[in-house]
Amino acid sequence: MKKLYFFTILSTLLTISISAQILKPENYKHYVDYFNAMEDENIAQAIPNAQSWEWMKQNIPLFDCPQQNFEEMYYYRWWTYRKHIKQTPQGWGITEFLINRSYADKYNLIACAIGHHVYEGRWLHNRDYVNQYIQLWYSGNEGKPMKQLRKFSSWTPDALWNKYLVDGDKTFLLDIYPILQQNFTEWNDHLLPSRLYWQEDVRDGMEESIGGGRRKQFARPTINSYMYGNAVALEKMAKLKGDKASEKYYSHKADTIKNLVETYLWNDSSNFFETLRQPSVFAHVREAIGYLPWYFNLPAKADKYDAAWTQITDKNGFLAPYGLTTAERRHPEFRTHGCCNCEWDGAIWHFATSQTMTALANYINNYPKPIITDSVYFRLMELYVESQHHRGRPYIGEYLDETTGYWLKGDQERSRYYNHSTFNDLIITGLVGLRPRNDNTLEIAPLVPQGKWDWFCLDNVLYHNKIITIVWDKTGERYGKGKGFYVLVNGKEVARSEKLEKIVNKI
Numbered sequence: 486m487k488k489l490y491f492f493t494i495l496s497t498l499l500t501i502s503i504s505a506q507i508l509k510p511e512n513y514k515h516y517v518d519y520f521n522a523m524e525d526e527n528i529a530q531a532i533p534n535a536q537s538w539e540w541m542k543q544n545i546p547l548f549d550c551p552q553q554n555f556e557e558m559y560y561y562r563w564w565t566y567r568k569h570i571k572q573t574p575q576g577w578g579i580t581e582f583l584i585n586r587s588y589a590d591k592y593n594l595i596a597c598a599i600g601h602h603v604y605e606g607r608w609l610h611n612r613d614y615v616n617q618y619i620q621l622w623y624s625g626n627e628g629k630p631m632k633q634l635r636k637f638s639s640w641t642p643d644a645l646w647n648k649y650l651v652d653g654d655k656t657f658l659l660d661i662y663p664i665l666q667q668n669f670t671e672w673n674d675h676l677l678p679s680r681l682y683w684q685e686d687v688r689d690g691m692e693e694s695i696g697g698g699r700r701k702q703f704a705r706p707t708i709n710s711y712m713y714g715n716a717v718a719l720e721k722m723a724k725l726k727g728d729k730a731s732e733k734y735y736s737h738k739a740d741t742i743k744n745l746v747e748t749y750l751w752n753d754s755s756n757f758f759e760t761l762r763q764p765s766v767f768a769h770v771r772e773a774i775g776y777l778p779w780y781f782n783l784p785a786k787a788d789k790y791d792a793a794w795t796q797i798t799d800k801n802g803f804l805a806p807y808g809l810t811t812a813e814r815r816h817p818e819f820r821t822h823g824c825c826n827c828e829w830d831g832a833i834w835h836f837a838t839s840q841t842m843t844a845l846a847n848y849i850n851n852y853p854k855p856i857i858t859d860s861v862y863f864r865l866m867e868l869y870v871e872s873q874h875h876r877g878r879p880y881i882g883e884y885l886d887e888t889t890g891y892w893l894k895g896d897q898e899r900s901r902y903y904n905h906s907t908f909n910d911l912i913i914t915g916l917v918g919l920r921p922r923n924d925n926t927l928e929i930a931p932l933v934p935q936g937k938w939d940w941f942c943l944d945n946v947l948y949h950n951k952i953i954t955i956v957w958d959k960t961g962e963r964y965g966k967g968k969g970f971y972v973l974v975n976g977k978e979v980a981r982s983e984k985l986e987k988i989v990n991k992i
Contacts, residue, residue: 503951503952503975503976504945504952505547505944505945505952505954506944506945506952506954506973506976507549507942507944507954507956507964507966507973508547508549508942508944508945510542510547512549513547513549513556513560514538516556516557516560516561516564517537517538517541517560517564518538520534520537520560520561520564520879521534521535521537523878527898528568528583528584529568530568530569530570530571530572530580530583531570531571531572531577532567532568532570537564537567540567541560541563541564541567543610543611544563544609544610544611545563545608545609545610545909545945546608546913546943546944546945546946546947547942547943547944547945548560548912548917548941548942548943548944549940549941549942549944550938550940550941550942551938551939551940551941552938554870554871555866555867555870555912555916557879558870558873558879558908559908559909559912561873561879561881562605562881562908562909563909565881565902565904566605566606566904566909568583568902568904569581569583569602569902569904570614571592571593573591573592573621573625575617575620575621575625576613576617576618576620576621577613577614577617577618577621578592578593578594578617578618578621579594579602579606579614579615579618579904580592580593580594580595580904581594581595581597581598581903581904581905582595582899582903582904583901583902584898584899586899588633588636589633590631590632590633590634590636591625591626591631592621592625594621594622594631594633595633595636595637596622596631596633596634596635596636596637596639597636597637597690597905598690598836598904598905598906599619599622599639599641599644600639600640600641600643600644601836601839601904601905601906601907602615602618602904603615603619603641603644603645603647603648604644604647604648604843604907604910605907605908605909605910606618606648607647607648607651607652607910608651608909608910608913608946608947610947612652612654612657615648616654616657619641619645619661620661622634622641623661623664623665623668624664630664630668634668635668635671635672636688637688637689637690638684638688638689638690638707638708638711639711639715640710640711640714640715640780640781641665641668641715642665642668642669642714642715642718642719642722643711643714643715643717643718643781645658645661645665645718646658646717646718646721646722647718647921649923650921650922650923651921651947651948651949652947652949652950653949653950655725658722658725659722659725659726662719662722662723662726665715665719665722666719666731669712669715669716669719672708672712675702675708677702677704679704679745679749679764680741680745681704681709681745681746681749681750681761682704682708682709682712683702683703683704683705683708684697684702684703684705684707684708685697685698685699685700685701685702685703686698686699686701686703686705686829687699687700689705689707689708689774690836691707691774691811691829691834691837692826692827692829693822693823693826693827693828693829693830694772694811694812694822694829694830695768695770695772695812695816695818695819695822695830695831696759696760696762696768696770696772696774696812697760697768701762703760703761703762703768704749704750704760704761705760705761705774706746706750706758706759706760706772706774706775706777706778707774707777709742709745709746709750710746710777710778710780710781710783711777711781712742713739713742713743713746713778713781713783714780714781714783716735716738716739716742717735717739717781719731719735720732720735720736720739721923723735742783743783746758746778746783747783747784747785749761751790752767752769753789755767755769755771756789756792756793756795757771757775757792757793757796758774758775758776758777758778758793759771759772759775760772760774770812770813770816770818771796771802771803771812771813771816772811772812772813772829773803773809773810773811773812773837773838773840773841774837775793776793776797776840776841776844776845777840777844778844779844779845779847779848780840780843780844780847782847782851786852786853788854791852791854791855791856794845794848794855794856794857795856796813797809797841797845797857797861797865798857798861800814801813801814801815802814802815803841805833805887805888806868806887806888806890807833807868807871807872807885807886807887807888807889807890808833808838808865808868808869808872808887809833809837809838809841809865809868810831810832810833810887811829811830811831811832811833811834811837812829812830812831814831814887816831818830819831820832824893825893825894827883827884828884828893831887832884832885832886832887832893833872833884833885833886833887834883834884834905834906835869835872835873835881835884835903835905835906835908836905836906838869838906839906839907839908839910839911842862842865842866842869842911842915843907843910843911843914843915845857845861845862845865845915846862846911846914846915846932849862849932850918850920850930858934859931859932859933859934860934860937862915862916862932863916863932863933863934863937866911866915866916869908869911871890872885872890873908874890875892880892880901881902881903881906882894882900882901882903883899883900883903883905912943913943913946915932916931916932916933917929917931917933917941917943917955918930918931918932918955918987919943919946919948919953919955921948925949925991925992926989926990926991926992927953927972927974927979927980927988927989927990927991927992928987928988928989929955929972929987929988929989930987930988931957931970931985931986931987933957933985935984935985938957939958939959939960939963940956940957940958940959940963940964941956941957942954942955942956942957942958942964943955949992951974951975951992952974952975952976953972953973953974954972954973954974954976955972956970956971956972956973957969957970957985967981968983969981969982969983969984970982970983970984970985970986970988972988972990974992979991979992
């Protein structure tokens, strides 16, 4: 694959000539000063703490809101993401752990959270970080994919398509398209006689679950949803390339997976997508992975599937004081599989939280009569923010107790700055509501409830190679540009509404 620099050069030129229109970067530097001061930097990779603010100024969208903990966490998550960017002899890499893990591939890379890394990193102005990271995974083994690329289930083609919806880098996407096709086909070795895909929960990165097993080859909502999302993404890439035969193949493949998931993984008795242990034998447990079909907009727009979403507001379902659990709290095996050994039998994992929140935003935005409101989305985001603390300071680790908020790896060094979830992508695409599209249309559907915030601003967003600024100012006093909800493209106003509502407008 070719090394591609065109869009990096273009984005650099844009940030020189067109930058934040409303917000001033220096107003947020104090967060980074605090983050730098609160830790001992015992591990530094490509961008040490001393360079973190300059890197953030050059790379990230700016966010301003009246709820200080949201704002602080937004900058904290960019600060921690930066820690995982690593220079290798073959270009940039992005790690999951800062300390070396015995089961990692070259350069301490682990394939489990590639999709999260791409979804989050697609908003960085310098596209080389994610582009070279992906090139490394698919060609870093003497021109071949890394040896452990398929050690974990993956939704990488879907993530790369969604990255393309932000950066428009057609050349990079189509350059890697053939090897994505090859990788998709290789997963045929995980097909059951039913044509559903099987996976062990450890290879989903979700070991010690109730519904699965470390060596149990069950049909799980995870890999089947991922493969559906990947098929849809490859269908769209094929169309972009003009590869009609492949477009038809992936369209048929996606339809097949969709029908199988709806037919066999939906349990009418629990109103939920569940793991299937044997043909017609459900695991009989609702797990957070049952929301993954909506991450890829898989379920039909049918009322019967809506019932699954009642469980995120049910304290006997997934709702706990510190967020969404990985299994329903009413289940007799909830949190019974032993403490502190990567238990996915109920404890909160932000890997799953960010997947569920992405799925929820899709459900609210893309389905005709959602039974969940923006108020629920906002409250769950509040819990997500509140959960990311340790000893009163911002912190992101592996997983936590759902009632106390205690991090179940405690102070273990391996757990610090765990890069295994998204957060800022949820702020951008969910809360503020910039919904990436494959056309020259801006779609902004905020999930901030009416009357909750009187103002907020997302600025310096590099989208379709233009700088986007999204502003809500109820009285006009916060930003001094008039009251209402409005959008700027390269500093020019393109849309305005008197109230906080969905905006669809040509760029």
